Amino acid sequence: MTHDARQAALSVLNELDQRQQTLDSILEKMPALPPRDQRLFHALTYGVLRWQGRLDHIIGHFSRTGLSKISPPVLNILRLGLFQMIYLDRVPVSAAINTAVELARKSGAAWATGFVNGLLRNADRHLGQVSFPDPDKDPVLSLATAQSFPRWLVKRWIGRLGYGETEKLCRIINTIPPLTVRTNTLKVSRETLMASLDQAVQEIQPTRFSPEGLSFSSPAGAIPELDAFQKGWFQVQDEAAQMVAHMLDPRPGQRVLDACAGLGGKTGHIAQIMENRGEILATDHVAHKLSRMADEMARLGITIVKPHVHDLHRPLNENTVGTFDRILLDAPCSGLGVLRRNPDAKWSADKKNLQKYQARQVRFLSHLAPLLAPGGLLVYAVCTTEPEENGMVVRAFTDRHPDMAVETNPAGLPDAARPLLTGKGYLKTLPHTSGMDGFFSVCFRRKI
Numbered sequence: 001m002t003h004d005a006r007q008a009a010l011s012v013l014n015e016l017d018q019r020q021q022t023l024d025s026i027l028e029k030m031p032a033l034p035p036r037d038q039r040l041f042h043a044l045t046y047g048v049l050r051w052q053g054r055l056d057h058i059i060g061h062f063s064r065t066g067l068s069k070i071s072p073p074v075l076n077i078l079r080l081g082l083f084q085m086i087y088l089d090r091v092p093v094s095a096a097i098n099t100a101v102e103l104a105r106k107s108g109a110a111w112a113t114g115f116v117n118g119l120l121r122n123a124d125r126h127l128g129q130v131s132f133p134d135p136d137k138d139p140v141l142s143l144a145t146a147q148s149f150p151r152w153l154v155k156r157w158i159g160r161l162g163y164g165e166t167e168k169l170c171r172i173i174n175t176i177p178p179l180t181v182r183t184n185t186l187k188v189s190r191e192t193l194m195a196s197l198d199q200a201v202q203e204i205q206p207t208r209f210s211p212e213g214l215s216f217s218s219p220a221g222a223i224p225e226l227d228a229f230q231k232g233w234f235q236v237q238d239e240a241a242q243m244v245a246h247m248l249d250p251r252p253g254q255r256v257l258d259a260c261a262g263l264g265g266k267t268g269h270i271a272q273i274m275e276n277r278g279e280i281l282a283t284d285h286v287a288h289k290l291s292r293m294a295d296e297m298a299r300l301g302i303t304i305v306k307p308h309v310h311d312l313h314r315p316l317n318e319n320t321v322g323t324f325d326r327i328l329l330d331a332p333c334s335g336l337g338v339l340r341r342n343p344d345a346k347w348s349a350d351k352k353n354l355q356k357y358q359a360r361q362v363r364f365l366s367h368l369a370p371l372l373a374p375g376g377l378l379v380y381a382v383c384t385t386e387p388e389e390n391g392m393v394v395r396a397f398t399d400r401h402p403d404m405a406v407e408t409n410p411a412g413l414p415d416a417a418r419p420l421l422t423g424k425g426y427l428k429t430l431p432h433t434s435g436m437d438g439f440f441s442v443c444f445r446r447k448i
């Protein structure tokens, strides 16, 4: 991978076009660039993915060749150039165009150099002439184009939330999300952590709903380089995600199953609420995630977590793993509530198939229910607010498992977060109403 920020961003965008990996998984494998290049790389990659739909509309206005006929790498070069011209004040227009032309030259297609140069110079002179679809004539197309979202998603949101709210939601998803961390209360208090981070970050403040959270902007360096991180004083976690372990209400000394533990964001939180006493079986079907999770637990000073590779398409064997007082299913989902952090997911056609996610979630819940001790609690959480993955999963699950009842007033939830509960006991967050990621969680109690 090159050290040049623009070339690196282009490589990542081209790799995403192969549709086999997510942005997160590509970035994980990428060596870090020098800090200044890293910031520009980040701004370019995330910015282009956020604004891709709008950028394409503008490119379409100035191109005589239809977008589908432009080769994907050249289209990405145009998007990168245009993005810098429109959204990055600190990059002079001439630099945006010249570096795009240079990328085209290096791409090997001789014709592309003149095409990129001509189109971007034309766009610079006549940007004001680009018109956008009229919201009165076609609200879906208008919002989808202006705010850069796929039409199917805007149509679904306007149908459910109305035009005005959908516009607010789209606007906030296109902003850079706050950095939020959760204090590791096994090692430090939120106040001490806040004081220790004060010099290294800007605009630091305690979170409103979570008792352990802090949000801030502009850290001086990469998060893993901060002294407080190296001491294991916090984990990076959005405030909405910080609600989930509280919904589960784990107690010291209990047996807990974290069934989709991944890299251990919720596992660490559960362990700290349990005061690092008891046992957490942390399962996932990806072994290397669990080995990173184990390193993460060591950093946090947590000793009660046992990683266990398991594919939840099969039930866990009760004779081997036993029963649990608490079970968390932080389920794989469409992720449509976290598009602000994962803008590449906007453009994944796979996300349309919500029935596929729903069927998997109901199946996983059904495999976990028999492992819950009578009177025990099971939390189902997803980072999406689409009904197919929220209430419809709850109904399908409780229809099949009449012994499981929704806790309408979960005892572990902090008082400050109670206003986020619906009358049915669902905890729902949306970025445009609370500033948090779009999350859904619900707590079931086993009656017998």
Ligand SMILES: C[S@@+](CC[C@H](N)C(=O)[O-])C[C@H]1O[C@@H](n2cnc3c(N)ncnc32)[C@H](O)[C@@H]1O
Pocket (backbone or CB within 6 Å): 259, 260, 261, 262, 263, 264, 265, 266, 267, 283, 284, 285, 286, 289, 310, 311, 312, 313, 330, 331, 332, 333
């Ligand atoms: C939402 S993520 C979990 C995030 C994690 N709980 C956290 O807080 O950091 C969902 C997890 O489900 C896992 N997963 C997906 N399919 C699975 C399966 N068939 N069996 C077990 N785990 C699965 C994924 O590897 C992923 O880590």
